[in-house]
Amino acid sequence: HKYDVFLSHLQRNGQDAIISMQMFLQRERPGIKIFIDLDMDVEGDLTGTLQDGVKNCKTFIFFITDGILSSEWCARELRWAVEYKKKIVLVRETDFRHGGVEMGMFFEQVPEDLMHVFKNTIAIPWYRQPAFRRVTIQLILKAADIVDVYERNLKHVTRTTTEMLNALPEIRSDHTTCFDVIAEHSWAMRAVFFLAGFSRFRNRTLDRLYAIIFNVAFGLAASYDKSVPYHVISTDMLSAYVHLPAWQSWFIWRRFVSSRECDELLTRVRVGGSADKIIAKACNVTGWFLLGLQVTMVLDVLCGFSLPGALGRGGVPGADSGNAYIGVRQFTHLHSQAMWLVVPPMISAMFASYAMFAFIAMLHLLDILNVKQSLSECLGILGNFYESASASDGVAASATMQTFCQSSGEASDIESTFDDSTIIDDMQAQLRQSAMEEKLFKTVCELFVSLFKGAQHRIDSTCKAVGGLWVHLVFFSTCQVLAVSNSFGGHADGTVTLQYTWWWRCQDIFHLGGGIMLLAAAMGVFCAVTSYFQLVRTHTWRLLMEAGCPLTRQVSVMGLLTARPFGMHVLFGTVYIDVPKAAGFFFVISMVVLNNCMGLFNALTAMVGDD
DSSP, rough: OOOEEEEOOOHHHHHHHHHHHHHHHHHTTTTOOOOTTTTTTOSSHHHHHHHHHTTEEEEEEEEEOGGGGGGGHHHHHHHHHHHTTTTTEEEOOOOGGGGGOOHHHHHHOOOGGGGHHSSSSSEEEEEEEEHHHHHHHHHHHHHOOOOOHHHHHHHHHHHHHHHHHHHHOOTTTTTTHHHHHHHOOOOHOOOOOOHHHHOOOHHHHHHHHHHHHHHHEEEHHHSSSOOOOOOSSSHHHHHHTTHHHHHHHHHHHHHTTTTTHHHHHHHHHHSSSTTTHHHHHHHHHHHHHHHHHHHHHHHHHHHHHHHHHHTTOSSSSTTTOOOOOOOOOHHHHHHHHHHHHHHHHHHHHHHHHHHHHHHHHHHHHHHHHHHHHHHHHHHHHHHHHHHHHHHHHHHHHHHHHHHHHHHOOHHHHHHHSSSSHHHHHHHHHHHHHHHHHHHHHHHHHHHHHHHHHHHHHHHHHHHHHHHHHHHHHHHHHHHHHHHHHHHHHHHHHHHHOOOHHHHHHHHIIIEEEEEEEEHHHHHHHHHHHHHHHHHHHHHOOOOOOOHHHOOHHHHHHHHHTTSSSSSSTTTTTTOOOHHHHHHHHHHHHHHHHHHHHHHHHHHHHHHHOOO
């Protein structure tokens, strides 16, 4: 309802009482919305304004004084209340100096069509003496069913806090995992997962056979070197090492998606179904992008590693490579054949692993978004509290002054309005407001802490499960970039004198381009979660200011929220991945690569000059 109460009265003899009634109602129920024609700036359509006020009120209070039904407007307002089936509360003036009338005489003034309203309702007497006035106000509030906004806000926040603290999602009986959710929304990601060994089958025997096949595939891949030895030993070692993080990715993710921690995160995010559209769109777009990128990288690797051996260009030590190991001809030939089968699942496992990092990061972002929305709701309640408290103080003061001015000619009225009891009532209202604000703010603070700690606890669980894999993948990608950069340096300083063959170019594209791309992806998904979590903390500070929260309260809340860092972390929670750390990391890597590239460029320039 737009208004809690519509106060209908006859201005000639009921105005001073209705102003006092408004003031005391505001004092008892801060935030109550009252329609009174004295507060309305009516221009033009007076009938429409009054009718709209009656139509949009919860309770219609009719203040009975002598001659009120002879007023066309008061009679209209009462008829509108009957027409709109509003709860009607009757209050009668008891002071004959201010329009009080015996109910027997009043019934003689009531039109026939309104008689049922007064016969079926007992009118509450309005007393001006402070002791009786308190009882009258309480009776009016009870009859009008006007709840205490302070108590209502406190109960709402308390209920919300309890629900959020106790609402722990249960493990789903259908055993739906993140793999299933992604595959459901993207056929492309389903293909990536299948090639990577990430798929899950409901048939347990088939699922175990599928797992064994990919275990053997990665085991064979890690047992051999590569088809065509590179011109520097660091890349030879890297090519054999690449299969280890791929196998670890397969092992870690298949275990994590079946864990309770992952299930809780997925369930919390998907509650209500509002996040399903975001998840579906992200999976669909990302799936086709990754599938295309994966096919490109697989072709590049096969051209650089297996195709030369198939064409008879690999396995001739000293002619096509700078490393003359014992048995190179034999193992290069064997591995060049094995790579045709091993490279697709190996590359798929790497891409699927990074896709899972991105998906889990998206779930955490959506989880933090839910936290943000809950914070906004609770701070909105806190803001309403401060606004209603401020408004009630202002209205009460204004109403008191207005009553004083209107009663300035009557000493008895002044005494009845300004007395020791009124001052005591004001002090009690302020103490009650202060106590309720303390309780409400304490409850809101508990909710803040529980929301932030809950979201961070789920992040901690994720980082504990996959943080080691993230470090391993970042280490591997860094090795990729540095290995290629090292080969550039070898060409520049003359260590490597062999011709730069076309398959070496394919291998460099894979290691350098793939390494930079994977480093950016790994840092990006962790930084996104950490940065957004930090923005929510800043958003909380802004909401506190907008809510009108005192500065001391703002400082206490932010002190709680800054007591520990929030976001994605690795190495047992000692290193939080944020934008400054990622920027510093890429700055160092780029300087090393740039230095070697410049050396290679200078060497090539010198060779051209000599020719």
